[in-house]
Amino acid sequence: MTNLSIIDKLKRSKILDLLQEGKRIDDRALDEPRPLVIDTGVIPHANGSARARLGDTEVVSGIKVQPDKPFPDMGDKGIFICTAEILPLAHPSAETGPPQPNVIEIARVVDRGIRESGMIDLSQMVLQKDKSVIGVFADNVVTDHDGNLFDACSYAAVAAIITSKIPKWEMKDDKPVLIEDQASDTPITTIPISVTMGLMGEFIIVDPNLDEWECLDARITITTNSDGNIVALQKGGSDGFSLEQLVKCSELSIVVGKKIRDIIKQATEGSK
Amino acid sequence: MTNLSIIDKLKRSKILDLLQEGKRIDDRALDEPRPLVIDTGVIPHANGSARARLGDTEVVSGIKVQPDKPFPDMGDKGIFICTAEILPLAHPSAETGPPQPNVIEIARVVDRGIRESGMIDLSQMVLQKDKSVIGVFADNVVTDHDGNLFDACSYAAVAAIITSKIPKWEMKDDKPVLIEDQASDTPITTIPISVTMGLMGEFIIVDPNLDEWECLDARITITTNSDGNIVALQKGGSDGFSLEQLVKCSELSIVVGKKIRDIIKQATEGSK
Amino acid sequence: MTNLSIIDKLKRSKILDLLQEGKRIDDRALDEPRPLVIDTGVIPHANGSARARLGDTEVVSGIKVQPDKPFPDMGDKGIFICTAEILPLAHPSAETGPPQPNVIEIARVVDRGIRESGMIDLSQMVLQKDKSVIGVFADNVVTDHDGNLFDACSYAAVAAIITSKIPKWEMKDDKPVLIEDQASDTPITTIPISVTMGLMGEFIIVDPNLDEWECLDARITITTNSDGNIVALQKGGSDGFSLEQLVKCSELSIVVGKKIRDIIKQATEGSK
């Protein structure tokens, strides 16, 4: 906490005072995420797309599907790559240039949640073993930044993937050739949902907004799958958690995750 | 104009006073380019080369011709790539390091003038459709900078291309193999000439030198082909043109372009 | 010398005073290198490795052997690439980021000594002419920096190469396939040893430590092979040598080089 500015320290003290009374700065319950609105098909030329608005944080995710080479030693699987970028119009403090460590972390945590859950059945995406596979690229751009980019990017990417279509390619002369108008649904096995929680003093708050985010002691992102199992996790921030706090977070991640999953399911149902 | 330094403002006011009297700072007429001297064959090891000296601006252009992969979806055409660099010895203000936006603009405007005119018949430069084509690289280096690099680079590149030879390759085992001593003339269909004009107050001046360049209101580069048609155009600078001014510029670009084209034709004739 | 700081000038004057009396700041003779300790096999997972401790300068060298494409026009030879990096924990002044010119020079001088001596018989490392060859990568990392990184990196790399093994690959379907448990000794033809000497005033000192290094007038690195011939040489620093001084340096490089070669031979004998 010592690395906070004076303004952030004052903010933190005000937020903590409210938390003592069981309240949050934007009147939410401690375990209540901000309203989530998912719009799909926002980039019709992409193979899949979605806009997630989580409170005042907004992310657009576009999916591109194209043939690629497999990763080494993974010749029997398609590839999945997830990126994130905070567009400079998303916040006065956002910077252009090569991605900073905090943005790399967001991209990798979102990527791992999707990858480790096995959400996309990548074994169905091989054109020719060891030579040519289908690649799914999920690029997330933050257009408005009001905190908790982990979850907003994750929800946008997951919704975009659910609604995405895989074009058909056939191998000809060792090269993949596109077969027009034969796209099929992306093979989805589960819906991974990340839930990010902040620690401030002894309080655990779900989906911190930017004011809260800037004066958290620590944070944790837990991703669960449709079966209610934990598939990925990332601790961050300058303090630590007790074992009890972590157990509480894991329980929260399942309860909150279920609600979010339902919202995403509903939003993406029509567009399949 | 507000972003000019005090010195540039004084310079601008002096240049404008002269223009009111129909004079330029170096005694040229408003529609008169600086003397152009073209030397060809200055880099004998290259496949083509030329030095253009436009007043005190000097550019060396070297052509390298080598097999390459075609651009995607352009498998039935050779490739043409044009670069520009202001060498640090060209001016005290020139910087080393990755190319700045102004240099990228120069390279792209010169490139477009040559490409859009269809100067080189790239359809004759295919070794194997979709797999292997001939690439023509025109690299322009500015060795002395006294303004209007657009035209100086363009003239050097065009002269170098006219004098260039294409070596012969044949496909063997899917790879291009050089056939020695069988170079042929580069297939030229037209000679594109760019003419850059500056706007200062109400005056349009052709081929601004560096003193003029630094206090222009706006500028325009118009490239015309041997038939006297316009093939490329780029407006720059911090002000705008009226429609009448643009029509006048288009007329100037044809008249001046014709004179320049004659100089380049004459300079390159011997070396073909 | 004028580009020395005041501290360095005082240090230089003290070192010079001692040299007048035939002494060095760490009590060595002028032609005496620091104690050299070579440990091999320090990175068992690599194909070869060694740690060289030269006085308080320490370098770890690891060898990776893997199939690669040959250099253009060198299709009948394997490739050898040598790098160097001063790890930031090696010295308070070491910087992270892309390699600085002084580090690039070290890597290239070490590389040339090994390459020009023909130490590794690269003609034995071809899998398929012009298509696939074996590459030997010698990466040197400096873990403690007390001057004369040229020699410390060179000794570590040479020892690591001597102890390295080349796995066996066979070509199948135009691709190299690893044959397990068939590694053979790297074919060594000679042992190149670099000896770096500093010039201060009229004195030539062998293997300058960091205090000496920082106030040298000039330096020279001479690499000799097992036959006592000179195979590579690099002058550096802000002054020059007389012909007589260079002849003396060449003699020193052979005498000192022989001693160092014996140490490395002994250290690597067991591990072959």
Next chain:
Amino acid sequence: MGGRETDVVLLDENGIRSDGRKVNETRKVTIKVGVLKNADGSAYIEFGGNKILAGVFGPRDVHPKHMSNPDTGILRVRYHMEPFSVSERKNPAPSRREIEISKVLKEALEPAVILEKFPRTAIDVYLEVLQADGGTRCAALDAASVALADAGIPMRDMVCSCAAGKAADALILDVNNEEDQAGQADMPIGYMPNLGKITLLQLDGVLTTDEFKKCIELGLEGCKQVYEIQKNALREKYFSSGDNN
């Protein structure tokens, strides 16, 4: 103007283009103002299939300081395409094309923005292409002007922008992606109607001088149509409450 071979009929016997438009008709343009919470001004434009977001910050301090100008504010413009905005996924690093367009758009906006009022500061315009469909630079310029106005930046005029060009030997307004690929000329134009100044002008392709003049005139008509849409979008945000409630 790739001049690529294609089977598409760019103009049919009735003078109707491949997407159903007449030669002097623009695609559908819609602009929304103030779509972002954090930017000082913002706009979202759909121009045919183009979808572009513009955000403006400033006037604000310049870092590093030596980039600032004690006599005037500076305008900085970044045009950027999202990886998913084009048919082949775009590498996230800025391309030479994006760098050039950023510079051209900056110089198209500078004549409009009254920068002298804000010495030592910068006004930053960020243009994000979410979906590209031919003519992104014109659409981006339109959105940028509106976002600058939304940010309360004093302006001499708004810059409106539309391309004109040539396809199937006819001069056409607002060149779409197909016409850009297979057509004969594409000329993006930026215009300040009140001042009568053309601040953006580029051309790829071949035009006679006569066609050149007519092509500009055609393009200016398109610009003026867009200008009305820009003004309506601003009016809607700032005056709609009075009208509708």
Next chain:
Amino acid sequence: MGGRETDVVLLDENGIRSDGRKVNETRKVTIKVGVLKNADGSAYIEFGGNKILAGVFGPRDVHPKHMSNPDTGILRVRYHMEPFSVSERKNPAPSRREIEISKVLKEALEPAVILEKFPRTAIDVYLEVLQADGGTRCAALDAASVALADAGIPMRDMVCSCAAGKAADALILDVNNEEDQAGQADMPIGYMPNLGKITLLQLDGVLTTDEFKKCIELGLEGCKQVYEIQKNALREKYFSSGDNN
């Protein structure tokens, strides 16, 4: 958790792992303190096949100055792999993975280091992986704590670290490279035993909530074992002369 197919039996019928360990057994860990001459503090750890060097500089001045904080010191951590540390030679440029791990390790160490005492300065921790064998981030964190202590940096506690995970349907301590490739879950944990705080926690793989809790508890046992080794290593350097001579 690539879940790659493999012929390796990760756990035999007697509950013995492929490298001969029991499920609740760590690999061999040895730590040497003060191995570098120039660093203010240093440590070398061998954790199974991992070989990692940690060096600490500071508190020292920050360049450029504007990166410093007038209220507190800052901690900077770089985790870096040598090109020869992994089976396929690694490109020397820092990977996205290395950048993320550097950040995660920094945030795992920050709770331990008393930075407020050194305003305007930086403490730099450099972690060099000479050989990687699964679990490098845990081993690097262990070495970092010891090197910080060796540098005399005041700390609230030392951070000790060890992974737990799941393979062949059993929870296992200290996941090795083979188990990481073919197993079901890998969860690196960093812990401050005296304060009872978990400062590093990541997870790849699938666990039920019940397994999650048990897995942390198993991992904390491993952490505590490493903690003793860390303390012994420091004791050996600073107090061995009295004992042995």
Next chain:
Amino acid sequence: MGGRETDVVLLDENGIRSDGRKVNETRKVTIKVGVLKNADGSAYIEFGGNKILAGVFGPRDVHPKHMSNPDTGILRVRYHMEPFSVSERKNPAPSRREIEISKVLKEALEPAVILEKFPRTAIDVYLEVLQADGGTRCAALDAASVALADAGIPMRDMVCSCAAGKAADALILDVNNEEDQAGQADMPIGYMPNLGKITLLQLDGVLTTDEFKKCIELGLEGCKQVYEIQKNALREKYFSSGDNN
């Protein structure tokens, strides 16, 4: 010294080299002074097929300031090859080879330039290889010295440079590209004749100690010949008006 196989006879039975020279003969060298308008000093050298432009600026201010030295001026040298200067088009980004040669040439020039006279300033030497034909670093060094003199920079002596080497078992002066590719040794030498100091010395290839000494001596003969050409070039620019008019 690639030692590549080749059909070329590097030395015939009469001791004549593949390009017609004797073993102790340099290629043709011509130097022109003051060829650039904007540089403070400049020179253009043709050394055999090498064509190199040298430009000098300074003494001038150093940016950023902290790179300057309050006790002395600093010399900065950039050696750079144009993309079209070599047979395979060169990538425009500076290669490791160019960075090393820049450093070596800087250290070859430093002994000659009286930098103490210009504290806090920089003298910049830019060397542009328009066409390369073996021995570019020597030719660049020759041009650099002349350009420094043309810029009026005070010098202790001019550095002249020429390579010696070994091919077909004979020691040869001024190794050309063919001899560099197929020969046995190449040793670039830089020399200040008045001070008797060798300021550039590198070697690729194999020499006995005896050959080493003879090779330097041969190279120094070449250097001295170039020295005369350098002086004549300067004389021609600065004193030719008196002689010729």
